[in-house]
Amino acid sequence: MDEVSSYAWIAWLVLILVFVTIEMLTLELTFLSLAIGSVGGLVSGLLGAPWWLQVLITAVIAIVLLAFVRPPLLRMLKRGGDPARSNVDALIGIEGTVVASVGENGGQVKLGNGETWTARLSPVTLPRVVAAGERVLVTAVDGATAVIVPAERIVE
Template identity: 45%
Template sequence: MLDWLVANSWVLWLGLFLLLAIVEMMTLDLFFIMLSGGSLAALAAGLFGSPFWAQVVVFCLVALLMVLFVRPVALRHLNRGPADLRTNVERLIGETATTLEAVTDHSGLVRIGGDTWTARSSDGSLIPAGQRVEVARIDGATAVVSPSGKPLNNYEAGEA
């Protein structure tokens, strides 16, 4: 069995490549994909007739070089963008909204960027319908809003 595996080492390297690629898909760390690149290089060396010990050396060298030089560059490109990038509901904080019905300290509706949210006033005041407000925070599925000093334009007021 071992003799067959050494003689047909490409099967070993292909299997290792597939295994490492599957592990990379689960971890998304860009480490195992570098190792799988090394196994592809060893597979190529095996197909060109290199002895098994040379294939192992090729695997180790290519994998090491990829981890040391390719992975940091790839991680930099993946992590590009502003460090304070807000996602999901965090991006709504500070946005302006329009009240669709009166907002009190317990209930109300607002439109934030085309979506309708339940809302309540941050300071307990009554905010009439049709007013511009600012999102102070999000509590679950409720936007906590405060009055804004900016006037509505005709489009936001529904006079388009």
Template identity: 35%
Template sequence: MEWLHDNAWAAWLGLMILLGVAETLSLELVLIMLATGAGVGMVAALVGAPVWAQAILAAVTALAALVLVRPTMLARLRSGPELTLGHDKLVGTQAVALSRITGSESGLIRLGGEEWTARAYDDTTIIEPGQRVDVLQIHGATALVHPIPEIE
């Protein structure tokens, strides 16, 4: 017992390393917060604080890290740039009509360097060849488009 009292810092260090290694397996950012508390307990032991003070400092630090730091870290890790893939990245882009397009009659547009089948988004709209259009939706392999008004 005397050795543990004299070398409490080593016990805290061992606990801190054990919790850090275990965190690499869980990746939930709980054990690393507890390891931070063990680190504070180790520092308190090195300074010469009594064992009860070391335990209280370690517990308060771990609890504070769990409550204050962990939610912010999780939010940063789980958020990131939105990644649009496939057809979704083409919605909102502009294209050029290659043939006549109506709501009931499909035509062709040049979209991103490729030819796509297109239909007018509004059934009453007529889009002539050469007219610029906005891609509003994509259903399967057909783009629903709306003409861009031309300023003359």
């Protein structure tokens, strides 16, 4: 057992390097907490603590960091995020004009952002044909199809 304790610092260094490398790839602060806990194990080992105490110190530090330090840090990091919707989420609520009449078999609409999408009527509207040139509103996106309602159905 003395050999395990005398070479434990190598294992701690390897763990620290592995955890820091994984943290650099994930950026979730989980492996950073484990790496800092491993630093605690390394320091306690260099101060002469037995291997079981090194593991215990590592676990306690990592658990405290994961439970009490990581959540506020993540909130602080995400607080400055861009509130603008993007991708498909940005299409919800956008207005458009029917290019090819939208009926039972679908059709096409040109959205306010300039994109042309295949479209179908929302199930909340009465079945009918929406003629070319009519204004519509996107209520959802289903795959590559915009789900629309005619603009006259929009209650202001």
